[in-house]
Amino acid sequence: MYPIDLSTDRLSLRELTTDDVDAVHALYGNAEATRHLSFEPRTRDQVGGIVARSMVSAVAQPRDEYALAVCAADGKLIGYARLALEGQRAAQIGFALHPSVWGRGLGTELVTLLLTLAFDRLTLHRVWAARAPRNDASAALLHRVGMTEEGTIRDHVHVAGTWRDSVVHSILEQEWKAGAVLTAARDDGRAAAYDR
Ligand SMILES: CC(C)(COP(=O)(O)OP(=O)(O)OC[C@H]1O[C@@H](n2cnc3c(N)ncnc32)[C@H](O)[C@@H]1OP(=O)(O)O)[C@@H](O)C(=O)NCCC(=O)NCCS
Numbered sequence: 794m795y796p797i798d799l800s801t802d803r804l805s806l807r808e809l810t811t812d813d814v815d816a817v818h819a820l821y822g823n824a825e826a827t828r829h830l831s832f833e834p835r836t837r838d839q840v841g842g843i844v845a846r847s848m849v850s851a852v853a854q855p856r857d858e859y860a861l862a863v864c865a866a867d868g869k870l871i872g873y874a875r876l877a878l879e880g881q882r883a884a885q886i887g888f889a890l891h892p893s894v895w896g897r898g899l900g901t902e903l904v905t906l907l908l909t910l911a912f913d914r915l916t917l918h919r920v921w922a923a924r925a926p927r928n929d930a931s932a933a934l935l936h937r938v939g940m941t942e943e944g945t946i947r948d949h950v951h952v953a954g955t956w957r958d959s960v961v962h963s964i965l966e967q968e969w970k971a972g973a974v975l976t977a978a979r980d981d982g983r984a985a986a987y988d989r
Contacts, residue, residue, distance in 0.1 A: 794914060795851055797861055799906050804899060806861045806874060806906050809847045813862055814840055816870035825892045829928035831950040831957075859910065863890065863903055871899070874907055882918040884911055900934045908938065912969045919966070923949065923959035935962040939969070 796808045809817070818840040820826050827834050835843070847860035857879075863872030872890040879885060886907045890900055911917045923946065924931040936942070940962040949959035 794859075795856060797859060797910065799910055799914075801902050801906065803866055804902050804906065805864045805866075806903075806910070807864060808851050809844050809860060809862050811844065811848070813870055814844050817844055817862075817873055820871075820873055820889055820891050823892065826889055829925035829931065830889065831952055833953055863888075865894070872903060874903060876907055876911060876915075876920075878915075878917075882916070884915075884917055884920050886911070886920055886922050895930070900930070901937050904934060904938045908964065908969060912966050917966065919963060921961055921963040923961050926958055926960055932960070938964070940964045941968075 797806055799806045814837065818835065818837045821835040821840050821843070822837065824834050843860075847858070850856065850858040850860065857877065859874075859876040861874045861876075862870050863874050865871050871894050872888065874889075875887045876884050877887075886904070888900070888903055888907065890903065908920060911920045920940075921943075922931075922935055922940065924935065926945070932942075941964065943961040943963055946959045946961060948956035950957050
């Protein structure tokens with residue numbers, strides 16, 4: 794599926810371009826944004842490579858990776874999101890927003906858009922995410938969108954010279970269709986923002 798264009802009132806997901814390298818570097822080169830991720834802050838060259846590989850994978854046939862720009866309503870790139878297909882109708886998601894926009898519900902909207910892509914557009918059965926044990930914001934977000942904590946992968950990533958566990962969360966297509974996300978979001982009036 795190409796190109797991807799999904800949005801809420803406040804956020805959109807679109808394909809990456811070479812013009813995005815500086816904005817992605819502002820995120821992936823940022824120590825606060827990457828504190829709980831599986832890598833240390835990236836250099837601009839490394840980010841250039843990531844964007845280039847993302848653009849190649851976007852047009853691959855069949856496509857098995859959706860590495861996307863997350864943009865605010867004014868078009869500014871504020872995050873990076875990735876959905877990687879694997880196994881049987883399954884995918885892993887990853888996501889990050891710039892710290893300047895944290896705490897406004899945008900992360901919840903972003904992951905809801907990724908799940909919309911996964912279940913409504915790509916008709917997947919299972920989506921999972923892995924977070925650092927101390928990533929409390931991600932834990933709250935993944936619960937908020939209806940994902941169930943499954944357990945721990947021991948020594949899953951090697952980062953900053955040490956092994957780190959990951960906590961796995963997942964959601965199945967029947968749970969998504971049952972509206973777990975909308976039910977959770979409706980509690981604080983966010984449901985109307987979602988384009989489902
Ligand atoms: C994780 C991340 C996307 C959350 O984005 P956000 O826009 O701040 O999230 P939201 O505002 O939608 O909040 C989602 C939930 O997390 C909670 N939360 C946010 N920051 C928190 C924190 N520091 N500690 C505990 N809970 C927190 C919110 O209260 C909310 O819970 P609620 O709906 O039950 O009230 C953002 O912190 C981020 O990009 N972090 C760096 C990258 C990263 O860790 N990615 C996840 C990899 S698994």
